[in-house]
Amino acid sequence: MIFQPVLPLGGLAGWSLLNRTLDRQTDLFNKDPLIVRDTEYFEQNISKVQTPEDLVSDRRLLRVALGAFGLQDDIDNRAFIREILEEGTADDSALANRLADDRYKQFADAFAFKDQPIPRTQLPTFGTEITAQFRNREFETAVGEQDESLRLALNAKRELGDIASGDFSGDTIWFQIMGNPPLRRVFDVALGMPSTFAQLDVDRQLEVFKSRASSQLDISDPSELVDPDVQEWLIQRFLLRDQIDSFAAQSPGSIALTLLQSAPRFF
Numbered sequence: 001m002i003f004q005p006v007l008p009l010g011g012l013a014g015w016s017l018l019n020r021t022l023d024r025q026t027d028l029f030n031k032d033p034l035i036v037r038d039t040e041y042f043e044q045n046i047s048k049v050q051t052p053e054d055l056v057s058d059r060r061l062l063r064v065a066l067g068a069f070g071l072q073d074d075i076d077n078r079a080f081i082r083e084i085l086e087e088g089t090a091d092d093s094a095l096a097n098r099l100a101d102d103r104y105k106q107f108a109d110a111f112a113f114k115d116q117p118i119p120r121t122q123l124p125t126f127g128t129e130i131t132a133q134f135r136n137r138e139f140e141t142a143v144g145e146q147d148e149s150l151r152l153a154l155n156a157k158r159e160l161g162d163i164a165s166g167d168f169s170g171d172t173i174w175f176q177i178m179g180n181p182p183l184r185r186v187f188d189v190a191l192g193m194p195s196t197f198a199q200l201d202v203d204r205q206l207e208v209f210k211s212r213a214s215s216q217l218d219i220s221d222p223s224e225l226v227d228p229d230v231q232e233w234l235i236q237r238f239l240l241r242d243q244i245d246s247f248a249a250q251s252p253g254s255i256a257l258t259l260l261q262s263a264p265r266f267f
Contacts, residue, residue, distance in 0.1 A: 003032045005139070007146045011243045012236060014150055018143070029139050038064055039134065043127035050121070052085035052113050068133035069107045070155075070182065072141070088114025102179035149242045153235045156186040160225045160234075173222040174209050178202070189245070190238040191216055 005025050009017055018025075029035065042064040049055050056062055056078040066072050066081070074081055087094040089108050096105040110130070112120045120126050136158060144151030160183070163176050177183055188197065191212040197205065213219050217234060224230055 002034050002138075002142060003029045005029065005143050005146065007143065007150065010147050010149065012239050014147060015153055015235065015239055018150060018154075026135075026139050029142065030135050035135065035138060039131040042131055042134070046121050046127045046130070050119065052082045052111075055085065055111070055121075056082045064134045065111075065130060066107070067137050067141075068130045069103050069110070070137055071103055071107060072137075084108050085111055085113050088112070090115045100179060101181055102176055103181075149239060152182055152186050153239060155182045156235055156238070157231055159183050160231050163222075163225070170210075170221050170223065171206060173225075174206055175202075177222070178205060178209065186234065186238045189241050190234050192241065 005018075006021070007014055007018065038060065041060050045058070045061060049058075049061065055065060059075070062078075062081070063072065063075055066074055084096050084104050085108055087096065087108070089096050089105050091097070094108075094114075096108045099105075108114070110120065140151050140154045140158075143154060159180060163173055163180075163183075168176070177187060187193075187209070191209070193208070193212075197208070200208070213222070216237070217230060219225065219230060225234070
């Protein structure tokens with residue numbers, strides 16, 4: 001049995017406790033025998049993979065590869081994953097580019113079977129690069145088995161730095177956030193988006209995201225999301241609104257609104 005993170009509390013209190021104990025808990029998690037066996041196997045064998053078929057034919061390798069991108073639920077969709085990898089991302093009509101979930105594009109780009117002369121599996125640092133991502137994602141998954149909101153908060157903290165620090169325009173960053181389901185969930189809740197919001201035209205969604213981020217997070221450009229203080233404010237709003245939603249049925253709305261408005265800007 002894999003080491004289970006210790007999460008006696010949820011919400012803002014749980015988030016604060018998790019951050020204080022994160023280094024110790026992740027260290028224990030990464031030393032779990034199952035994690036060690038899976039990551040060592042991947043690092044020792046991924047260089048033997050030359051084609052998408054090689055990867056999907058080895059379930060142990062595929063489990064780590066998909067898990068590194070939060071796509072572990074596709075472990076049995078071998079034909080689908082093979083097509084993602086075979087088509088790459090250079091062609092606009094490639095399957096990964098036609099999917100709303102941007103993680104498939106990241107997955108295809110990471111392996112580069114189609115778009116590079118030599119797949120990235122042949123790089124000497126590729127194995128450790130993917131296993132580092134896998135460990136992070138697996139820990140988040142273990143957290144989510146006890147508290148899904150804390151998993152989403154951890155995921156947001158990790159993803160935002162990577163996305164916001166990239167060489168992309170403001171709108172592209174917003175589209176990346178909108179195309180990442182776990183990250184989008186955090187923003188939707190934190191910014192108070194209605195349940196029907198995703199049904200709007202994508203350009204209209206972009207306008208609303210930018211407007212609410214400006215008014216509620218006090219940012220004019222999504223590149224500001226690389227700032228740890230801005231990330232923390234976003235996560236606090238998400239966790240607090242999520243808590244409010246969870247007990248809204250038995251709590252007066254005025255109390256919930258007061259809690260939200262009185263929340264400190266940063267811990």
